[in-house]
Amino acid sequence: MKNRKFFKWSIWLLAALFYFYEFILRVSPSVMVNELMQSFNITASGVGVLAAFYLYSYAPMQLPVGVLMDHFGIKKVLSWASIICGCGAIIFAFSNQYSYAAIGRFLIGVGSSFAFIAIVYVSTNWFSEKKSGFLIGIANSLAMFGAFAGTGPLSNLVQTFGYKKVIAFFGFVGLIIGFLVFFIFKLDTKEEKKDVSHHREKLLKNIILVGSNKYIWINGIVALLLYVTTTAFGGLWGQSFIEKAYNVSKDVSGYAVSMIFFGWLFGGPIVGFLSDMINDRKKTIRVAFVLTILFLVPVIYFPHFHIYIVYFLLFLVGFFSSAELLCFSVAIKLANNNAKATAAAFTNFLISCGDALVQPLVGFLLDLNWKGTLLDGIRNYSVLDYQKAITVLPAALILGFILIFFLKENNSLNKN
Structure with missing residues (x-):
């Protein structure tokens, strides 16, 4: 009994550690934009695409990860996900x-795609319902602490x-x-592998069912339009913009964008x-x-505030x-x-x-507005260049606000 309790908490801690760890890697390009441009002789567009390669694998992997978890079990999936993530980071570092x-x-991106599902899987299957949430x-x-660590503190290490x-x-x-998960976590082999055929059939059927619901599409687009400010500004372009616009060091600008993730930490609950x-999801999102x-x-168009005011605004x-x-609650209520x-x-x-x-896209717009100046051999983008490129973020927020009005009116959306 004691051994099972030890292994149960050990795997939860390792799954939580992996979730923390992958968020550091996810946002890490934001603190090395100039270094990447110099190292690979690329423009802002190239940096944007390079950072997005994480998402090119992460996005499609969101659909089958649950089936893979059911089929192979937490031990194999979490250990291999961690190892793949680590190998990807090593390849990136030595490239x-x-x-x-x-x-x-x-x-x-492939390895990281399992992080959230792994923590949900362990929390719900190995702990009581009272504890899982x-x-x-x-x-x-x-x-979120991982995202915070991957901006300000990581910027110090990079410098x-x-x-x-x-x-x-x-x-x-x-x-x-990955190796700790493999050697510490011990499951009965009967629990480790399951028949996946019925899961695969159910997944395809449910994807078709969900994909044919226009309100789930609208809700998903609303969610992404609210979230892109966090990923595009906080996760990539915000630090270099603040460094340029507010004339501060990389460390200071790194801590400024980290306030976005700190805000998430408190804002979520x-x-x-x-x-x-207030019992109204739509009104809250609106x-x-x-x-936002x-x-x-x-922060974008009036860069004359004291940096501590910027910290507060980004928080x-x-x-x-x-x-x-x-929006995830709304999606669940809209589905069968x-x-x-x-x-x-x-x-x-x-x-x-x-x-x-x-x-x-932000990187492409930066290159489109670039005036041809260079600094230390790499493109030097002005504050105005950044402001024009980042305009896509307020535009996304305005579009999301409008789309909310097209979301299905349903009393069930206002309940947990």
């Missing part, structure tokens, strides 16, 4: 060619040791997590609680769009952007009883697809 670095980011929430908070050494170190961390209080725009626009951007999580999990996975798939498009 001297753009194509190899892209392969590395692609592999990181709390444990998933704690793990999500750790993931001190260089991005190659830092990412290589995290690559070996991934290998260690508080916004969810407020939504329950207000969140308005407030209200606090993001001054509020993250806080209210966390209302994106409510036998396709609720698929609806949530499909929503996450749409969000990831949106991220994969918007991150390189």
Whole structure:
């Protein structure tokens, strides 16, 4: 009994650690934009595409990960996911060619795609129902700490040791997590593998069912339009913009964008609680769009604030952007009883697809507005260049606010 309890908590801790770890790798390109341009002799468009290679694998993997988890079991899936993630980071770190670095980011996305499902799987299958929700929430908070660590603190490490050494170190961390899972976690072989044929048939049927529901599409697009500010600004372009616009160091700008993820950490539970209080998901999401725009626009177009004011504004951007999580509740309510999990996975798939498009789009717009100046051999983008390119983010928020009005009116959306 004691051994089982030890292994149960050990695997949860390792799954939570992997979730924390993959978020560091997910947002890491944001603190090394100039270094990547210099290392691979690429433009902002190239950096955007390179960062998005993570999403090119992560997005499509959202649909089959549950089936793979059921078939192979948590031990094999989590250990191999960690090892694949670590190998991808090592390939990225030691790459001297753009194509190899892209392969590395692609592999990181493959491994990372299992992180959230792994923590849900362990929390719900190995712990009581009373504990599972709390444990998933704690793990999500750790993931946000990972995003926080992958911006400000990681920027310090990159400035001190260089991005190659830092990412290589995290690559070996991934290998260690994978081997720890493999050797520590012991399951009965009967639990380890299941018949997957009926899961595969059910998955295809549910995908068709969910994909034919236009309101699930609208809800998913609303979610991605609210979330892209977090990934495109907080996860890639925000640091270099703030460094240029506010004339601060990379470390300071890194900590500024990390406030977005800090805002998510607090906003997730508080916004969810407020939504329950007013008993209206749509109204909460609508207000969140308005407030996110209200606090993001001054940071982008009026770069004259003290940096601590910027910290506070970006914290509020993250806080209210966390209302994106409510879209998963809406998706589940819109789906049929036998396709609720698929609806949530499909929503996450749409969000990831949106991220994969918007991150390189901002880079493309930067290159489109570039005036031809160079600094240390790489393209030097002005504050105005950044402002024009990042305009896509407020535009996305406005579009999302409008789309909310086309979402199906349903009293069930206002209940948990």
